[in-house]
Amino acid sequence: MTEVTLSNVVKFYGKHQALHGINLDISDGEFVVLVGPSGCGKSTTLRMIAGLEDISGGEISIGGRVVNDLPPRDRNISMVFQNYALYPHMTVRENLGFSLKIAKKDEAEITKAVDEAAGILGLAELMDRKPAALSGGQRQRVAMGRAIVRHPDVFLFDEPLSNLDAKLRTQMRVEIKKLHQKVGNTIIYVTHDQIEAMTLADRIVLMQDGHIVQVGTPLELFNTPLNTFVATFIGSPPMNLIDGVVSGTSSIKLAGGLSVPVPASARGQVHSGQQVKFGFRADNLMPYGHAVEEEGERADLELTVTLTEPLGTETILFTDIAGTEVQGKMLNPRPVRPGEVLKFRLMLDKCHVFDATSTDAIRG
Amino acid sequence: MTRRRLPEWFLLLLPAIIVIAAVVLIPLIFSLYSSFTPYKLTRPSTLWTWVGTYNYEKILTDAKFWTAFGRTVLFLTIALNLEMLLGLGIALMVNKVTWGQRTLRTVVMFPMMFSPILVGFQFKFIFNDNIGLVNNALQSMGFNVALPWLVDGKLAMFSILFAEVWMSTSVFAILILAGLFAIPRDPLEAAKVDGCTPFQSFRHITLPFLMPFIYIAMTIRSLDVARAYDIVQIMTGGGPARRTELLWTLMSRTGYVDARMGLANAMGYVSIILSVVFTIYFFRKLTAARAQIGMEG
Numbered sequence A: 001m002t003e004v005t006l007s008n009v010v011k012f013y014g015k016h017q018a019l020h021g022i023n024l025d026i027s028d029g030e031f032v033v034l035v036g037p038s039g040c041g042k043s044t045t046l047r048m049i050a051g052l053e054d055i056s057g058g059e060i061s062i063g064g065r066v067v068n069d070l071p072p073r074d075r076n077i078s079m080v081f082q083n084y085a086l087y088p089h090m091t092v093r094e095n096l097g098f099s100l101k102i103a104k105k106d107e108a109e110i111t112k113a114v115d116e117a118a119g120i121l122g123l124a125e126l127m128d129r130k131p132a133a134l135s136g137g138q139r140q141r142v143a144m145g146r147a148i149v150r151h152p153d154v155f156l157f158d159e160p161l162s163n164l165d166a167k168l169r170t171q172m173r174v175e176i177k178k179l180h181q182k183v184g185n186t187i188i189y190v191t192h193d194q195i196e197a198m199t200l201a202d203r204i205v206l207m208q209d210g211h212i213v214q215v216g217t218p219l220e221l222f223n224t225p226l227n228t229f230v231a232t233f234i235g236s237p238p239m240n241l242i243d244g245v246v247s248g249t250s251s252i253k254l255a256g257g258l259s260v261p262v263p264a265s266a267r268g269q270v271h272s273g274q275q276v277k278f279g280f281r282a283d284n285l286m287p288y289g290h291a292v293e294e295e296g297e298r299a300d301l302e303l304t305v306t307l308t309e310p311l312g313t314e315t316i317l318f319t320d321i322a323g324t325e326v327q328g329k330m331l332n333p334r335p336v337r338p339g340e341v342l343k344f345r346l347m348l349d350k351c352h353v354f355d356a357t358s359t360d361a362i363r364g
Numbered sequence B: 001m002t003r004r005r006l007p008e009w010f011l012l013l014l015p016a017i018i019v020i021a022a023v024v025l026i027p028l029i030f031s032l033y034s035s036f037t038p039y040k041l042t043r044p045s046t047l048w049t050w051v052g053t054y055n056y057e058k059i060l061t062d063a064k065f066w067t068a069f070g071r072t073v074l075f076l077t078i079a080l081n082l083e084m085l086l087g088l089g090i091a092l093m094v095n096k097v098t099w100g101q102r103t104l105r106t107v108v109m110f111p112m113m114f115s116p117i118l119v120g121f122q123f124k125f126i127f128n129d130n131i132g133l134v135n136n137a138l139q140s141m142g143f144n145v146a147l148p149w150l151v152d153g154k155l156a157m158f159s160i161l162f163a164e165v166w167m168s169t170s171v172f173a174i175l176i177l178a179g180l181f182a183i184p185r186d187p188l189e190a191a192k193v194d195g196c197t198p199f200q201s202f203r204h205i206t207l208p209f210l211m212p213f214i215y216i217a218m219t220i221r222s223l224d225v226a227r228a229y230d231i232v233q234i235m236t237g238g239g240p241a242r243r244t245e246l247l248w249t250l251m252s253r254t255g256y257v258d259a260r261m262g263l264a265n266a267m268g269y270v271s272i273i274l275s276v277v278f279t280i281y282f283f284r285k286l287t288a289a290r291a292q293i294g295m296e297g
């Protein structure tokens, strides 16, 4: 069983504090994704788990064993690096087999393990090439192969797809997910791309400035963001936020004079005069005739489209409400010209309210 | 009708061509020619007597020449390997230092700043059997000896080797240090995760990366081995009784002391082969090592 536990982990680079008390419990076989904007401390966290960076404070344990003072070689982990970090002077076969050779496994066993990994990742034809003669995607696969031949307790991935083009990235994403289903090991995966996080994770850990902001399943983060940072980081397009003031107990006056009722989830949690941000996703703002049929409280809005982004199955419509640019969505799209006025419906049940000063979600 | 003019590129290159011809080509051709004559500096007219390969035949059967030749090969092999190992050690240590590394790097280069003549005199003094530092130190430590450092054949070779290594190890140290700086960090980290001990990381990752730098240093050194002439000449002059005779001292003795320039030049051409062989050997190794780590092309 290989749980990974971080308790109160702190990292200083000189005087600069990169991590402020990270607490995280990862269970055996779980696929956890650390996501956040660049510089938030994801790589640092991962490298501390790997043993490539000392731990300034707190405790990290792998499989119940505190590893703070163990070198990487005694942690039984594999890591896939952003730049692949292949050994340029070795062939693909040697790259794959290197860890086993170091572990003094016998030839036959190495060949078997390497061929098996090569089979899983489709590397069989490339075995005698050097990394310099491989494409980015192939190098990526070799890096993954090198990680799986060892049958480690935990896989660590540091932005493994960020150097690939968009198409290959989507393809490799699926392969990584398949790999996880096949081998079932614990995986800790770092990315700055929320789509990767959403599609891969059992659980997402969203970080900001060396803190964990929210931990949860992709849907939890999507549906119940704890603050405006989560709301705008997770989901594409990001959640629309409009400034407003609570008036009375049941309505919010948005900047520009438009008034909306306080969403059911926040009722009783707000007080009159409170400065808030009113949030909703593009999926909740759709023009009539091109929307999902659904029951629930709604507000009707006549809005002018300023820009369109056709995506095929849907079109993102840019418009503005009370001077704030917002994005809506059109299903079964028809061509829309900028300047056209459409009648939108806003599903109020699914709207969010955040306190304007603390940015925290207000939810019952 | 226009006068035929030299092409512009040729005109522009002409100064360079003239200089190269004057300082390289003409001496080269002249010395090659004179190696086929019994040219003696004291009797210039001998320059016009053609003796064919007489000088070369004489050399090939000359025991003194072959002794010096063998000693030179041995000397070079030991010196280059020793310099490489010491340079590698120094570079690895300097690379580990985090505080004051710049200063240390400059200090490492000090020996390169001295003229070989000075280095020769310095070590001649250090190894002097009466007043030298080494013997004085030995005596004040209680050993009642006066070792004949520059007189005994083996000890004299050792002393010369010591001076040579002292002067040229820094060439290796600096080039290898440059190599260490150029090593990408990622494969080293990958190796750690793959289970390598620090020694295994060095053996399997660092060393293959350093090999091209080591061979560059070897190539450079094998090209300028002739510089060791100064040190040997100052410290022992090839003596006593030819016990430290290397090709360079033998040649200069033949050419300038015995004034037999033709013969000396023939020796020069035979020993150039030595230099060329060393250089080609290391250059081959260099190319192979570069290919190994994917630096080629």
Ligand SMILES: Nc1ncnc2c1ncn2[C@@H]1O[C@H](COP(=O)(O)OP(=O)(O)O)[C@@H](O)[C@H]1O
Binding pocket: A013, A016, A018, A036, A037, A038, A039, A040, A041, A042, A043, A044, A045
């Ligand atoms: N070796 C280092 N020395 C000093 N500061 C560092 C070092 N590595 C990272 N940092 C700092 O620590 C913070 C977190 O970095 P990192 O973990 O690499 O972020 P991420 O991977 O989330 O982009 C950043 O502010 C970065 O500048």
Ligand SMILES: [Mg+2]
Binding pocket: A042, A043, A044, A159
């Ligand atoms: Mg990073």
